[in-house]
Amino acid sequence: MKRKNSVMAVLAVLALLPTFGFKPKQAEYQGADIIVTSAPVYQPLAALHGEERFPKGAQLLLLHQGIVRALLPGFAASADANVSFDGSRVLFAGKQNVGDPWQVWELTFADHSVRKVIGGTDDVIRPFYLPFGRLVYARRSAQGFQLEAAGKDAKEALDPIDALAGSTVLLISHLPVSIIPDDVLQDGRILFESSFPLGIDSSPEEYLVYTDGSGVESYRCDHNAVGSNGRWGGHQLASGDVVFTHGSALARFTSPLAHEAAIAAPQADYAGALAETNEGKWLLSARANADSHYSLKLWNPGDKALDTLLDNNAEDIVEPVLVAPHARPKRHPSALHNWRYANLLALDARESRDENLKVTPSAVQLETLDSAGKITVTGKARVESDGSYFVKAPADKPIRFALLDQNGAVLRQEHGWFWIRSGEQRICVGCHTGPEHAASNRVPAVLLRSTTPVDLSEVHPLANTLHSAPGDN
Numbered sequence: 001m002k003r004k005n006s007v008m009a010v011l012a013v014l015a016l017l018p019t020f021g022f023k024p025k026q027a028e029y030q031g032a033d034i035i036v037t038s039a040p041v042y043q044p045l046a047a048l049h050g051e052e053r054f055p056k057g058a059q060l061l062l063l064h065q066g067i068v069r070a071l072l073p074g075f076a077a078s079a080d081a082n083v084s085f086d087g088s089r090v091l092f093a094g095k096q097n098v099g100d101p102w103q104v105w106e107l108t109f110a111d112h113s114v115r116k117v118i119g120g121t122d123d124v125i126r127p128f129y130l131p132f133g134r135l136v137y138a139r140r141s142a143q144g145f146q147l148e149a150a151g152k153d154a155k156e157a158l159d160p161i162d163a164l165a166g167s168t169v170l171l172i173s174h175l176p177v178s179i180i181p182d183d184v185l186q187d188g189r190i191l192f193e194s195s196f197p198l199g200i201d202s203s204p205e206e207y208l209v210y211t212d213g214s215g216v217e218s219y220r221c222d223h224n225a226v227g228s229n230g231r232w233g234g235h236q237l238a239s240g241d242v243v244f245t246h247g248s249a250l251a252r253f254t255s256p257l258a259h260e261a262a263i264a265a266p267q268a269d270y271a272g273a274l275a276e277t278n279e280g281k282w283l284l285s286a287r288a289n290a291d292s293h294y295s296l297k298l299w300n301p302g303d304k305a306l307d308t309l310l311d312n313n314a315e316d317i318v319e320p321v322l323v324a325p326h327a328r329p330k331r332h333p334s335a336l337h338n339w340r341y342a343n344l345l346a347l348d349a350r351e352s353r354d355e356n357l358k359v360t361p362s363a364v365q366l367e368t369l370d371s372a373g374k375i376t377v378t379g380k381a382r383v384e385s386d387g388s389y390f391v392k393a394p395a396d397k398p399i400r401f402a403l404l405d406q407n408g409a410v411l412r413q414e415h416g417w418f419w420i421r422s423g424e425q426r427i428c429v430g431c432h433t434g435p436e437h438a439a440s441n442r443v444p445a446v447l448l449r450s451t452t453p454v455d456l457s458e459v460h461p462l463a464n465t466l467h468s469a470p471g472d473n
Contacts, residue, residue: 022061022068022312029298029309031277033323034063035071035081035090036285036296042316044271045232047125048178048195048204050144054079060092062323063296063310072107072114076100080319082128086158087325091117091127091135104137106161109323118150118166128184130211131331133159136172136181136190144178146171147192149211157328172213174396174419175199176373182206182234182273183242188332189215191242193232196223197416199398203230206244206253212334213396213421221353221432222259231260233272238327243282245272265299266306275320283309283320294318337423341457342395344426347444348387349403351430352412357387361403361411363466364389366456369398369417379467380404381454387430388444392453395422403431 022038039058046053058079060071072078077095079102084090088109093102104118104127118124123140130136133154138145149172151165162168172190173179177199183191189208196205198218205223209216219234219242229247236242242253243263250263250270271285271294285294286306295311310317349364350357361383370376383389383403393399399420402413412431420426429439454467 022310022315029307031279031322034275034283034296034309035083035321035323036061036063036310036317037079037081037319038312038315038317039079040315042271042294042318044318045204047138047145047180048193048232049201050140050178053125061310061317068310074114077102078105080126081321083321083323083326084129084158085131085326085328087323089160090321090323091129093125093127093137101140104135115163117161118169120166126181128181128190129161130184131157131188131328133161133165134211135161135165136184136211138178138180143176145180146175147173147179147181147190147209147213149213157331170212171396172209172211173216174213175398175417176369177201179207182232182244183236184329185236185242186240186327186329188330191219191234191236193234195416196230197414199400199417200415204232206231206234206242210332210334212332212336213419214334214336214424215426216418216420220253220259233270233274235274235276237276238280243274245270263301265301266304268297268306269294271316271318273319275322277322278324283322285316285318285320287316296320335423335425336421339423340395341392341455342420342422342424342426343390343453344393344420344428345390345444345446345453346388346428346430347439348430349383349389350387351433353433357403357411357431359405359411360385360387362406363404363408364391365402365404366391366393367400367402368394376459378459379454379456380465381456381467384445384449386442386445388446390444390446390450390453392455392457393420394457395420395424401431 037058038061039054040056043053057077060078062071075094076098080093082091090107094105102123102125104124106117107114125138127137134151136149139148149170152162152168177195179192179194181192193204195202206219231244231246234242234244248269250265251260268286275283282299284297286297287294294316296309296317297306298309299306363380365380366378381391398417400414400417403411
């Protein structure tokens with residue numbers, strides 16, 4: 001009754017607001033209240049290029065028992081709703097006045113009070129609740145939108161976000177491209193969309209990272225199947241599967257498979273970002289073609305048709321969320337150290353999901369980007385006969401590796417970039433083996449030689465010289 005009463009309080013405030021043009025289909029839906037974003041123009045992938053997704057403005061709408069009302073009539077613009085785990089509050093990106101940047105706000109349903117959570121002079125979009133009083137979002141920068149987390153750790157998992165959250169900001173991503181959060185998964189990781197190859201402005205792909213910025217990786221490594229249409233707009237279902245938009249169709253990641261699985265959904269142009277009802281039905285934004293607007297649809301997986309819940313012939317209806325309690329993600333305990341570098345151990349660089357190298361590389365070369373975006377080699381380290389190497393890498397910067405033969409020629413190299421956080425200690429199985437590949441049960445030869453990593457964390461005057469770890473002969 002408490003959640004119902006709080007929503008009725010919202011409706012009492014909004015009861016006299018006009019709803020011209022919106023056509024709800026109440027007979028098809030009797031579930032929890034729904035918040036959507038309504039906009040004359042919606043460009044879902046614009047933020048990946050540092051551009052505006054809602055160039056003509058947007059507003060959050062509340063759909064309650066067939067009644068549609070503006071959720072925040074006092075705001076010049078609002079979008080990107082995310083409901084708290086207990087269903088009592090909602091984070092959103094908003095512009096209080098025309099000309100303001102997008103900032104993060106929070107509305108409490110019980111009294112309809114609104115407070116600013118994250119401000120500044122740059123656009124801040126796509127906020128998501130994290131457990132224990134924290135949140136994650138994307139902030140515009142000179143290099144595109146970057147992930148940030150904020151908020152002091154609270155005592156209880158469902159405690160509200162601290163009033164001084166803006167003073168506890170942690171930069172999570174460190175690449176010269178936009179990174180946009182899509183969801184917070186049940187295991188506590190952040191699902192985000194960015195370019196593929198990562199760090200290069202190209203087609204979108206889905207990635208994962210922990211809330212302290214460590215462990216960044218592709219969700220799946222079947223990139224050859226993606227093509228130029230890309231994957232974006234991911235959301236995790238109660239089953240643990242992640243559903244996303246592939247091009248304009250739908251697909252999913254499911255735990256038993258190392259590649260995406262197609263979804264036999266009705267033919268439509270899907271907008272990404274969905275919500276799942278308690279009955280297992282999906283709330284989706286879809287349109288017939290690029291010349292029409294997105295409508296809010298209800299679909300029971302397996303059915304041959306989509307049911308329309310809300311449409312407007314002059315507006316796109318996107319980003320549906322349910323006003324209801326939902327499962328809280330797990331908390332991620334950070335193990336980072338206050339270092340200026342990170343340690344990386346490769347168990348066998350010869351291995352790859354594409355094709356294993358027939359020869360063992362002689363050396364590994366580490367590259368980074370300087371402040372001007374120029375590729376810089378920090379140094380090279382020996383690769384052991386079993387394909388292993390252990391290096392110290394620069395932290396919180398774009399990095400990538402290249403494997404070299406005995407003549408210094410490239411055998412294999414990463415075309416994209418990734419980052420590693422300060423104090424992170426990370427192990428990979430091989431060269432792009434994929435997260436589903438398990439390591440062999442053996443001690444790598446590089447650790448038998450020395451447990452001290454080769455220092456490639458800074459640009460060395462002899463960057464083209466092979467570096468050795470202490471104890472090497």
